[in-house]
Amino acid sequence: MIDKLYLKGSEEVPEINFNATTGKLEISGRSIPENANIVFSPVLSWLNLFFEKPNTEITLVLKLEYINSSSTKKIIEILLLLEKQFEKGSKIKVEWFYKTIDLSMEKKISELLGLFKIPSEIKVY
């Protein structure tokens, strides 16, 4: 299994940086692709591979400036996967960053994270 997953970001897709040794998965930037499946399916398959090992530990760091609805769906899919692993005993944490000016984003994030059992923090950047 590869230790690192790195996907370069652009105007439309976020930068994805996953380090298996530190257990940090960072998704940052804008996510407004027409087909979010193409962007996020490597992340999901990577996570599934990652969780095959015992005693896994992951911190999901989200720094999303703008996110469209199909990407939101994919983030939810990731969160559902993390929650499943959390219930199985993995150490999971979510850190979701938002910009100070975007208060509606903060409300949306806390509302969404409130639905999951995973420990999470909402931070300003």
Place this chain on the structure above:
Amino acid sequence: MKVLIGPLTKNIFFNTIFSLILAILLGIIDWYTGYEISFQFFYFIPLSIIAINDKQKKRYLIIWAFLIALCWFLADYYAGHSYSSTQLRIWNTASRFIVFISFVFLVNANVKSRNRIKLINTDLLRKDKLISDSVAYATNIQNSVIPDYKRFKEFFPKSFIFSKPKDVLSGDFFWSYTKDNKITMALADCTGHGIPGALLSVVGIILLNKVVIEKSIESPAEILTELNKELVDLFSTGNELIDDGMEMCVVFYDKNTEEMTIAQTTEGAIIFDDLGNFTTVNSDIFTIGGILSKHKKVRFSNHQFKIKKGATLYLFTDGYIDQFGSTANIKYGITKFENELKSLHKLTASEQLEILSNQHQQWKGNLNQTDDITVVGINV
């Protein structure tokens, strides 16, 4: 030329006979006029007639090139053209044979590919017609399941619906149901557009009829909750895992009490008062169907408004604000849209419709439409 040899190419028998006679005739003329005058060009005529038939076999093409070269050889020989050595005569004939063979193969390949393109085009046109015919008919079905706009118009005479599908069929739909002095309205945006969007929209309409009319549910939040339950149930019976769903805004309004209740899955409602102050209505995080609503317990909230005369309500799907355009190729955006509504909410319904349509067209320019568009404007 095409008119002349056109009919000849149709029938392989006449085609062959004609070319043969022509070749012999050319040989005789060439022999008669002597070797000093170059006659080569005319030998290409029977060759063209042969090569232009796209059913011609390769070996016949070679035989024909050989025949014509032989014709030329005989004419040259009997015209008394003398060469310093016999090898030169053979060399000249061979070089002509190669020129002829290249010619017939090139012409034949060209004709074949042109005919194939023609065939593909005809096939494409036929398929295109088939698809557009069935899409047009599907539009009829979609339109016939949506409740009559007449009742809605009677309830709100000063209203308009701006609807512009990305393709012919739309994934957006507007639904309404009136009873006495009460109206329930729903504006929905189904995942995707075109055929998949339209299929989902028909499901949405049927479920709305069930929940609002049969079960007589009035509370918008409760309507959304029920719709989600119905849709998730419906999709979990199949084998395929479907995470598709719809965004929806449900409005309930009672004319007697002037109370309006709104619940929605995404920001898609703005209310203007008589003075031009506007309120955007909050939305919930859940959609109808979709991955989150399938795995978590949904919760929708009602928002209450007192609607006085002169107030205007706008319901919209994200197609209008998500349209890419202008020179910078950026999205139209909510702020521009709010300002646009602010400037036109006092105008008549038909004027508003025209301005919205023109403004969209102007912004879009030559770019493709991003998504299905629906904007409903209601002057209460």
